[in-house]
Structure formats: structure tokens, C-alpha cells
Amino acid sequence: xxxxxxxxxxxxxxxxxxxxxxxxxxxxxxxxxxxxxxxxxxxxxxxxxxxxxxxxxxxxxxxxxxxxxxxxxxxxxxxxxxxxxxxxxxxxxxxxxxxxxxxxxxxxxxxxxxxxxxxxxxxxxxxxxxxxxxxxxxxxxxxxxxxxxxxxxxxxxxxxxxxxxxxxxxxxxxxxxxxxxxxxxxxxxxxxxxxxxxxxxxxxxxxxxxxxxxxxxxxxxxxxxxxxxxxxxxxxxxxxxxxxxxxxxxxxxxxxxxxx
Numbered sequence: 001x002x003x004x005x006x007x008x009x010x011x012x013x014x015x016x017x018x019x020x021x022x023x024x025x026x027x028x029x030x031x032x033x034x035x036x037x038x039x040x041x042x043x044x045x046x047x048x049x050x051x052x053x054x055x056x057x058x059x060x061x062x063x064x065x066x067x068x069x070x071x072x073x074x075x076x077x078x079x080x081x082x083x084x085x086x087x088x089x090x091x092x093x094x095x096x097x098x099x100x101x102x103x104x105x106x107x108x109x110x111x112x113x114x115x116x117x118x119x120x121x122x123x124x125x126x127x128x129x130x131x132x133x134x135x136x137x138x139x140x141x142x143x144x145x146x147x148x149x150x151x152x153x154x155x156x157x158x159x160x161x162x163x164x165x166x167x168x169x170x171x172x173x174x175x176x177x178x179x180x181x182x183x184x185x186x187x188x189x190x191x192x193x194x195x196x197x198x199x200x201x202x203x204x205x206x207x208x209x210x211x212x213x214x215x216x217x218x219x220x221x222x223x224x225x226x227x228x229x230x231x232x233x234x235x236x237x238x239x240x241x242x243x244x245x246x247x248x249x250x251x252x253x254x255x256x257x258x259x260x
Contacts, residue, residue: 001023001026001027001028001233001236001237001238002026002027002028003027003028004023004027004028004029004083004084004236005028005029005030005031005079005080005081005082005083005084006020006023006028006029006030006031006082006083006084006085006086006236007030007031007032007033007071007072007075007079007082007084007085007086007122007126008020008023008030008031008032008033008086008088009032009033009034009060009062009086009087009088009089009118009122010033010034010088010089010090011030011032011033011034011040011043011057011086011088012032012033012034012036012039012040012042012043012044012057013034013039013043013188013189013190014092014186014188014189014190014225015088015141015183015186015188015225015228015229016032016034016086016088016089016141017032017043017047017225018188018225018226018228018229019086019088019228019229019232019233020032020043020047020055021046021047021050021051021229022226022229022230022232022233023084023086023229023232023233023236024047024048024050024051024053024055025050025051026233026237027053028053028084028236029053029054029055029056029079030047030053030054030055030056030079031055031056031057031058031071031074031075031078031079032044032047032055032056032057033057033058033059033060033062033071033089034059034060034089035059035060035061036059037059040057040058040059041057043057044056044057054078054079056074056075056078056079058070058071058074058075060089062089062114062118062119062121062122063110063113063114063117063118065121068118068121068122068125069125072122072125072126072129076129081129081133082126082129082130082136083130083133083135083136083137084136084137084138084139084236085122085123085126085130085136085137085138085139086139086141086232086236087118087119087122087123087138087139087140087141088141089114089115089118090111090114090115090118090141090156091111091114091115091153093143093145093151093153094111094115094145094151094152094153094154094156095107095108095110095111095153096108096111096151096152096153097151097152097153100152103152108152108153111153111156112156112159115156115157115160116156116159116160116163119140119160119163120163123138123167126138127171127176130171130174130175130176131171131174131176133175134174134175135175135176136171136174136175136176136177137176137177137235137236137237137240138167138171138176138177138178138179139178139179139180139181139232139235139236140160140163140164140178140179140180140181141180141181141183141228141232142157142160142161142164142180142181142182142183142247143157143182143183143184144157144182144183144184144249144251144254144255145157146158146160146161146182146247147182147249147255147257147259148255148257157182160180161180161247164178164179164180164245164246164247165178165245168244168245169245172244172245177235177240177241177243177244178244178245179235179240179243179244179245179246179247179248180246180247180248181228181231181232181235181248181250182247182248182249182250182251183223183228183250183251184217184223184249184250184251184252184254185213185214185217185222185223185251185252185254186222186223186224186225186228187222187223187224187225188225191222192206195209195210195213210222216254216255216256217251217252217253217254218252218253218254219252219253221252222252223250223251223252227250228250231248231250235248
């Protein structure tokens with residue numbers, strides 16, 4: 001993958017940051033975006049220092065057409081081309097996670113605008129660069145809420161699976177593959193503080209929160225963000241050219257449903 005150029009939205013922390021670091025470790029120059037200037041700059045420097053690759057960053061709001069267009073133009077100019085797109089910018093878990101009585105339609109619309117329409121905005125801007133080179137990789141980060149009920153915001157991930165397959169149909173003849181990765185419970189730099197808050201609220205321990213979280217995961221542990229990054233790096237490589245239009249789970253075998 002050395003010499004390839006990638007952009008990762010929501011790349012300043014969590015799964016997005018892990019993906020940016022893994023791609024850079026494989027010799028890829030990257031551009032990352034998020035809405036926080038300070039976090040972006042810290043993460044870009046960290047990835048740059050660890051890998052020696054070119055890492056660029058720009059504050060971007062993926063709910064805004066002009067902001068997205070500006071980021072893609074900036075990235076193309078800095079990187080020289082765009083070979084890989086990882087669509088990741090979204091609120092983890094979604095904004096509407098409670099009961100229907102408490103569901104806020106405006107928050108759901110924001111979820112949809114960010115994770116569905118936002119992914120569309122970015123892909124629309126990136127595809128011409130890939131088409132010109134007759135090669136490209138698009139990986140959308142979804143979520144395993146697509147495969148089970150539980151949260152109203154989970155519907156956005158089902159829509160992304162449809163979006164992924166539609167783009168695969170359209171872009172395959174142009175040398176571009178499109179896949180979606182569905183993480184489940186994933187350990188990031190925010191996991192420890194989140195578990196501590198839940199433990200305090202429920203009057204239990206972090207160990208008990210961890211046990212509850214992993215009780216229906218086959219591997220009995222939370223998947224690490226680096227493991228999501230390994231999968232994305234493979235899908236972004238030349239070795240994954242036969243894989244497109246696929247929805248791939250990376251949740252450690254969570255749940256008992258069978259998918260064919």
C-alpha cells in the first residue's frame with residue numbers, strides 16, 4: 001500500500017484515528033478531518049511522529065456541502081491524489097438511543113444528515129479522483145445496530161448497507177470497490193471513562209460493566225479499535241480487489257443471528 005493516499009473522516013479519535021494510524025503504518029499518506037481543531041492537530045502530529053508519513057488535517061463539518069468540498073479539495077492538493085476513502089464521521093452509537101417517548105426527531109435528522117447524507121457528500125466529492133485513476137477503495141464504517149433492534153438511531157446503519165451496495169454496483173466498472181464494516185462494542189481511548197461513568201451511575205464496578213458488555217460476544221472481550229483498523233487496511237489494499245458491495249461484521253461474534 002506504500003504510496004497510496006487516503007482520507008479518513010472523523011479521523012481525530014476512536015476508530016477513525018486507529019484507521020488513520022494503521023494506514024499510515026502501511027506507508028499511506030493520509031488526510032483526516034473532524035470538527036475539533038485541537039484534537040485534529042494533536043492526532044495528526046502523533047500519527048506523523050509514529051509513522052513518518054505525511055499527515056494532513058482540516059476542520060470539517062460533514063453536514064455542510066461547502067465544508068466537505070473544501071476538505072476534499074485541500075486533501076487532493078496536499079496528497080496529490082485520493083486512492084482510499086474511509087467514511088467514519090458520526091456520533092458513536094447515535095443521538096437517539098432511548099425509548100420512543102423520549103425520541104427527538106431533530107436529533108435523528110442530525111444523525112441521518114451526518115452519517116448517511118454526510119457519507120454521500122464525501123463520496124460524491126471523492127469519486128471523480130478515483131475514476132480518473134480507474135482505481136479506488138471506499139470503506140464505510142457502519143455499526144452492528146444494523147443487524148439488531150435496540151436503538152432508533154441504529155436505522156442509519158441499515159441505510160448505509162444499502163448505500164454501500166448501490167455504490168458498488170455503480171462504481172465497480174470504474175475500478176472502485178465499496179464495502180461497509182460494522183463494528184460492535186469497540187475499545188477506544190474513551191472506553192475507560194465511559195465504563196467508569198456507567199459503573200458510578202449503576203453503583204457497580206468497571207469489571208461488572210465489562211462483563212455485562214461482553215456476555216453476548218463470542219470472544220468474551222471488547223474488540224479493540226486497532227482490530228477494526230486491520231480489517232479496513234485489508235479492504236483498502238490491492239489484495240481485496242474481489243471484495244465489493246459487502247457488509248462485514250467486526251464485533252467479535254456478538255449476537256446469535258445467522259447471516260448468509
